[in-house]
Amino acid sequence: MMDEPTFLVDRMLGPLTRYLRFLGYDSESAALLPEGDPGEDNRLLKKAEAEGRLLLTRDRDLASRAGEQGIYIADIDLLDQIRLLHEKRLISLDVRLIRCSVCNTLLREAAAGEIEGASYAPNPPNGFTFLWCPACCRLYWNGSHAENIIRRIRALDQRGRAP
Template structure:
């Protein structure tokens, strides 16, 4: 439902699941999301007014489809602290580990930059210009009026 938001929340270190990871075409998707949220003690973030209503106190209706507005809404609600942490994989949500992925031992990155990797999907992460750009972008999103 909010794939870009989910990716940013993961970069901020938040444990999140995405409805995009569920099998497509399921007519009971909302019911499944409510069940997963209940079992895993998760908050549902959705633009779907009906799903937010059904989720009662465990759901927040996102009032905009704009990523920056969604992040500002969550910050203003006191649900998140907007800071890029690189502790979770942006693709699969697994906790990152220090070092180089065993699957990608020859990643061409300067030696003085610490590496982290996902033990599930082997994606590599490091502090670079892309991370600085994400931090700058996040700061702009939060401070945008």
């Protein structure tokens, strides 16, 4: 893979946005824009171009207006969507826990107080690596959630596409 791609994802593809972030990819969501703006398509096209992001969309028209930067996502199933991007050699299927899946911010190592202050942290914390989103104050760790995602994503390699 050459330069790592960055993405702008339309609001129909929220789960895909979160999974791309789990895979470590810089993925902004159109859901950040004000809702109901009739000029949203134009804003997305401008933003994708200005920031060099690939525009992932379920809107075939919008994808074609974005030219080479547009990728039309026809599949409804999340794993098929990821598979498509993998087949296009845009992403690799290695989970990198480096980015907040909620807000796209890069994670940093968590401080002891941040781990202790999170009621949802595994207890005891031994054997986990903890990371922190400084933007939305969320704790992440290499626990069962991430491993479950790794399993689902690796299973893509063995799975045939639904007819």
